[in-house]
Amino acid sequence: MKITAAVLDCIGHTGGLAATKPLSLDALDLAAPRAGELLVRIEAAGVCHSDLSVINGDRPRPMPMALGHEAVGTVEALGDQADTLFKVGDRVVLAFLPACGECVRCVSGEGYMCPNGAAANGKGELLGGGFRLSRDGCDVHHHLGVSAFASHAVVDRRSAVRIDADIPAEVAALFGCAVLTGVGAVLNSAALRVGESVAIYGLGGVGLAALLGGVAGGGNPISVIDPVAEKRALALELGAAAAFAPGEEDGIAAPDLVVETVGKAAVLERAYALARRGGRVVTVGLPNPTERFSIPAVSLVGDGKTIIGSYLGSSIPARDIPRYIALWRAGRLPVERLLSSVSPLAEINALFDTLAAGRAVRQVVIP
Incomplete structure (x- = not known):
């Protein structure tokens, strides 16, 4: 399917991003999800310093790359129709490290240290291997298994945590990274x-x-x-x-x-x-x-x-996101107070200028 995504073609950009526009909103081809993967329509995505660290070169990553890693969305298709954990229509928060669940670190309760998830993220691939994004026939790398500055994303099911439907999108997105x-x-x-x-x-x-x-x-x-x-x-x-x-x-x-x-x-x-x-x-x-x-x-x-x-x-997303949402519902974790602005994806470069200048806490884009 054709999607729109914010793509970075080279690293090392500092200052004046609204003018130089290192992130371009491009039409990409998104392949169908494979077994163990989900097609997610992105509802909202947070603008995080980890994205800026890729843009300015502090966090080198393979290029080109579709950025964005803190998001909430709705499942639109399953790579495995026999999936018993997710169904079409589920609302999910996306987390930026897909833990494999099988390595020593994962079975020891330290999925946040999963070497397989870290290796996939470092290569800009999904946990199942390879790419689902392309532009003019050439692969586009995934950012932290998510690439959420986009209308849609294909993610490994281990990057997703199901949440209730009533949480505002601009708040729900923040649980995937900042919280x-x-x-x-x-x-x-x-x-x-x-x-x-x-x-x-x-x-x-x-x-x-x-x-x-x-x-x-x-x-x-x-x-x-x-x-x-x-x-x-x-x-x-x-x-x-x-x-x-x-x-x-x-x-x-x-x-x-x-x-x-x-x-x-x-x-x-x-x-x-x-x-x-x-x-x-x-x-x-x-x-x-x-x-x-x-x-x-x-x-x-x-x-x-x-x-x-x-x-x-040191979080296990499937365990901790529901816990933190429960604290939010109880009024003990007012995550909504972290929200600085909600903007269209077209303003993404200017939003990174605001972030770099220290003038925002958490900005959210709506694709």
Whole structure:
């Protein structure tokens, strides 16, 4: 079938994306889903810094690639008519790592570390192998098994989690990445305990989701650090006890847990220095691969601190998305407050300029 998708042909674009338009809205051919796959009509997709990291080259990926990885949609066709988990008409949130369910990591409960899913994502293929997207007879790579900046997508069924039909599309989309990553970093990776103090660096979609997770998990007090005054004000409304601009965080009493979401090695170093002796530092940001993190080696023993890398918020999407939606329904996870704007897909390049400038939390596009 013919679809429209936002395609990136080369990496390394920085600044002025609204004018240079590195993402082009192209007519692509989308092959029918194979066994174990779903054809999904995309309802809404979030604009995430992980997409921007591909555009600017911080996260190199094979080109050309149809971007977008945080989305909600409706199943329109099954690759296997005997599928008992999904049916046509199901509403699904799409997650950006399809765990195979069979490797050692998956059967050990660590599907977020699935090497098969990671390998497929790195090659820009679906978990079942190969491509379902093409342009003028040439393959187009998939972004993280989803490629959601499009009218439709074919995804592995292991990238999809069924949800109820009544959740607004612009809210539901955020559960696929921002909420899984941010809330999961606090509740899963860090295993926050009630009453522990928390500090969070960075108040984008993931950082503010981490704040929501910290509040829901009983963290107290929670402090946040971000250069944008409007984001600091929003964080205070969402339950932060104090908000600081970078460089002012020396006023924070050394917290039990520090969460770094910025994706800069220098910020991770500051996060490590801020944590109390015996404290934990969880990092979810994705720095440029050339960046290096430096700490006094003796401090790992002398201060007894723990550094935890958190991918996908150490989440199991089929388990955690329903849990987080239940918290949202109970009013304990106000995900809708993360939404900055809802725009047509045609504005995608300008939206990345807004994201890069730090002026948005989570923008959503409607194909």
